[in-house]
Amino acid sequence: MNSIELKSRAKINLSIDVLGKRVDGYHLVEMIMQTIDLYDIIKIKELETEEIIIKSNTSDIPLNEDNIVYKAAELIRDNFNIKKGIEIFIEKNIPIAAGMAGGSSNAAAILVGLNKLWNLNLSEKELKELGFKLGADVPFCIVGKAALAQGVGEELTYIKGLPDDISILVCKPELFVSTKEVYEGLDLKNINIKPDNKYLINCLENNEIELLSKNMVNVLETVTSKKHKEISDIEKIMNKNKALGSMMSGSGPTVFGLYKNEEDALKGKRELLKKYKQVYVVKSSEKGVEING
Known part of the structure; x- marks a missing residue:
């Protein structure tokens, strides 16, 4: 078989x-x-x-x-x-x-x-x-x-991606977000802050992760965070625990923070676990699908 x-x-x-x-x-x-x-x-x-x-x-x-x-x-x-x-x-x-x-x-x-x-x-x-x-x-x-x-x-x-000395704290609150509704809720004419992707790619090239972290933008966050206060709550907790920056991923509701120091990320994790169940500290990866063995 x-x-x-x-x-x-x-x-x-x-x-x-x-x-x-x-x-x-x-x-x-x-x-x-x-x-x-x-x-x-x-x-x-x-x-x-x-x-x-x-x-x-x-x-x-x-x-x-x-x-x-x-x-x-x-x-x-x-x-x-x-x-x-x-x-x-x-x-x-x-x-x-x-x-x-x-x-x-x-x-x-x-x-x-x-x-x-x-x-x-x-x-x-x-x-x-x-x-x-x-x-x-x-x-x-x-x-x-x-x-x-x-x-x-x-x-x-x-x-070039995130270096492997950066820790990524990931938290998914217990909410359901419909991707379709988030995109439909986006007012394309009135997006005030957009990401400068060329600049962000440059930051990655030059290992300037602090600058990257301060300039990450997800335009979908404006829609999702209006409906769910948990998103800004998680970001606050991450930033209070020394995240270089934090942001929602995709159409949500997961939020991640980037950390120079793994100890700080683990401290943030302990803090988040008091309120949220799904919290992880991970690294970036150079692989997508990988065959085991």
């Missing part, structure tokens, strides 16, 4: 700008994404039958065809006319519906895993093209690292 195990990593955004809207309703974005070393474990094994079965350590995700991993498996099977079934086990560690691309990352792992398991010999470019059919974040999640994402998020320019 053939099987494979993979790590599927989360991402944070160091900036998000929304430039406009396409006719098809997708928004045009320009944002800096960074993979972090917080990951789900995905186990795939072949079945004797033709079913796609999904299991998980949590009941908070759909375990049927509504899950993007099911769609990823189906996409590969249909495209290559494969008549085999698989069982997928998702060990969830990335917070769910958090603005950290957990689902996209899981789908990316299925594409990479089945490519290997079924000897399809798809190139990275071909995997990314398939991934884009599932969602705009999937191509980024396949490779990881740090990138400037443009278009609807699929045009990637790889850049």
